[in-house]
Amino acid sequence: MCPDDSFTDVDLDTSFCLSQEDYTTEDDTEMSPQNEIKYLVFHSHLLSLFTQCRSCHLSCIGRISDKQGTYIAVTQECSHCGYKWTWRSQPFIRDTPAGNLLLSASILFSGATPAKVLHLLDHLKMACIKDRTFFDHQKFYLLPSIKATWKESQTVLLQQCIARGSPLSIGGDGRCDSPGHSAKFGSYGIVDMDSKKIIHLELVQCNQVTSSNNMEKEGLLKALNFLASKSLESKQRHPHIDHRYDVWHVSEGIKKKLGKLSKQANCDLVREWTKSITNHLYWCAANGIDGDDILKRWKSLMDHICDEHDECYHTTLSPEDRRKKWFAPGSKAHEKLYDILCSKTLLPDIKKLSSQHQTSSLEAYHSVVNHFAPKLLSFSYHGLHSRLLLAVLHFNENFGRPQARTREGKERLAIAYTKAKAGECTPKPIPVPKTYNIVYVEKLMHKAVEYCTAGEKHEHSESPPPLASAYEHPDKDTIPSFSRYKR
Template structure:
């Protein structure tokens, strides 16, 4: 579905004479292959959050092995280093070079490391011992060929966070637990777009004493770690009044009512369907 949706979206933009210079997605293998074969002229990059999230899960799994508990102490630092490599260098080769230098840093060898290390003596983490089981597991993860290829394609300037926010708005107006008709989901998507565009990048709310409002979240995924977030001003719904005026107008002027969108064929319609009468009887009731 993701590949088909991307294909239709790119075709729609192409039909409307829009040129795409860069596309940022997650690490979907089918999309990566599709972009390299069908749109080689578009620069395809990855969102760093998705790559860091996958690496974090592997590090947490490795920390559960015997003699590898020290890996858990460095999990957050390793993922933060990936963000730093992405933000500090727009060149793919430089990102990989800085990422590989992490292994020397974890083993307390800072001769080839980047950045300032004057505060290392204040850290309480245990260094990895070269040749140990923990060091080998972390090295296998950091120097993995697929991960190095992904680090090379990480986006330095743009991310998919706003798109994820839009998806949360879509889930509000069109919950995945409910089924809608094509026209129903089409209308709900339009409402989600209007709501998102009207309330995108809302300013931060302030108290009566003009102090900026902040709120602390304790995420289960971060094992109770506190995350500060700004509190935006309440959302507005001006688009709802405009929709009501349009609805009343089209009810009183049915001749000017716009046509409903034509429902496209389903994805399964492109395949050949067997005749149910030709299927052997025993296969229908096979347990």
Template sequence: MTHVSLLYHEGREGDHSESETESLEQQVVGFLGSKGISVDRSDIEACHTLPTRTKGATPVIIIRFTNRKNQISILKQGRKLKGTEVYINEHLTRRNGHSAKFGSYSLMNLESNTIMDIQLVQSNEVGGSYHMEKEGLKRCLDHLEANRFKADYIVTDRHPQIQKYLRERNITQFYDVWHFEKGLSKKLEKASHKEDILKKWLQSIKNHAYWCATSSTTGPEKVAKWTSLLNHLENVYDHEDPLFPKCLHPERASRDPNKWLQPGSVALHKAEKLLLNKRVLKDVAKLSHHHQTSSLESFHSLILRFAPKNVFFPFMGMLCRLYLASMHHNENASRVQATTSAGQAVYKVVYPKAKMGEGVVKPVKTDPTFNYVHDLMRLLMEVFEDPTSFDEEMKTPHPSRPFGRKYTHSEG
């Protein structure tokens, strides 16, 4: 379903009877119509207010439309409400998955673990939230090229728009293994509901995806190692592909012969259908053997500390918070592992949600520093003392160069 939030209501919030809901729909349709925004009540599937925590606060009206086309049409007409005290926005829920008001795109140098550029895109700039990711990447790459940087390759997820766009710009693209493994794992878990024997192999299949990527240098080699997995599930270690004719691990007599998938079995058929799918093989060939995007995912988690998703920020406020997050990350990107007074490395056990409660040992880093705050305060005082020398910078909200301090320019 598609949801829109409307900050406008003069009645009480909370649960509504059927007659109150109809009255609320009439108020919304009537008000929007008076502003030149046409809404048909038959396009509204549900309409209600959200409870407020503060007494007397203006509640938000949630409107659920019957299809996304109607929702996008309303969002595009939101500018007609300018000058009123009513704001219209795409509603953030777990079902929707993300807030589509803004989209930020970060470009990280995976060798130095630093943010090179970050762009903020507003959905109404590009005709909808679906196009924000491509526009963010375009602006990042244009910004780097304007500063004489050239990307040798880029590691991303498997977003179709991004794939096509990078092909058009003749930029080599690799896929992050975690995103590939995550998508495939969901399909394998669904297929293994009635096949317990296949469920036992799920973790090994995930590990094999990482090994294929990190132990190979070419696409055909990755594919050869990946396709050998089906033979391995049948307890066969010799393969037809000359690029990987035999498994590298030592052969051992199995203590449990029932763990292997039997030829002609339903479990083997399901595994073959998923693992040897044409699109899967095409994606395996492009798995990154250089770097993964785990550092970038950590940066995205850091952004939430500066810009929580449950708080609305205006465009400039959001942009400033993204810049602060980038400066904090870059300053602390090279923190070393903490040690005890005896010089021993410190570790901790964490239980990430993605691991379904499974513990993971991670090194503990030294405490972060905040020197960038002092630099900003010093710059602020310089602006106060002589604002005229910063006139040009004040006119340009976007930075004139990437965030990192030390980069090597390409000639040309």
């Protein structure tokens, strides 16, 4: 810490003033505010440092002369010799205390919410910023930092896709900010199936389409148009697109229907066959040559479960392989099972099952979104969009982490009991720890400080009009229900 930067001196006695070497230890180095370590200091212990005049060494009292959120300034004026100086708790980034900006940045970049963090600091009786200050920082410095960092990352990802020179294989899935038909926002993520990283994200507000149900389709069309503009032609409306369905989504739909069927009278056998049926679906997708072959393999299941194996692809079954009871042809359970597995709506989907790529990485990304933008909370358009981009940056940096190992070099495994498998245990690899602040957060912090230093308040692109803008806004005095509150 340099005395010239930290003190305002009046009639400074230079023969007494500490030199730079006196202030600096071996561990102190020139560093940016975001990288410098901060400490929690109590009020009484802080003021105990200002009980003696630096010039005449007589008793003197320091007082807090300025407060701005986490920043304070302590001024000490000696009544004996008149010596006066001011100590500042933190540096300024232009006209903004560094601690205030970095606190706002840390709240947003970690996926936390200002209400909870500021309440926590208030319970601790720590001097901190107000929520209005956080939202000002978010608007002018933090959101632009997120968007700029994402654009840089996205440019690299798209260049890698183009450099491969092979047809683009992408997967897409939508996510609404709330369940049912009351969703206000719908996001659509595009994953590169080769690198398993998110390469684009679209956010749609429900008043941009005819209904909430159309937000996912609109997000897809916008994403495909964007990829086409980046020399990555992939439009669904073009006939050369090979559109495939994720096996997991189709399997989950079948599993739910079989679960309901197994609860009906005389249909207990369906529960015993459910896992085999879903496994057969994955086998059909993985081994089918084309859509017709996948469908042919799927239909062979209906004969197999009745102990008829003329159309089956397996070898002769031994008595040990016949562990489950066979269905009786024409029985209630068999007929209802046929209606589900060979329905007119399911068979076209079976033909389009993906044999190479699945969207499991998108499901993993959605779990990350739940941390940065939980559905329990409501966000503005730009606020939600920035948190979705944070989730993308975090996911892309941490996806595909190698498996952790013990000190002896053995791969670490955990035993997982999932609800979907009804208590059946599954070995689960333990990856190395996530990196919350090694790469992408450092970039975000650097840009936030850079924008604040420049003093430019970045405005955002236009957002869709609020939902309430479509309605008439009457004066409160004209609404009968407000009359009871009048005095």
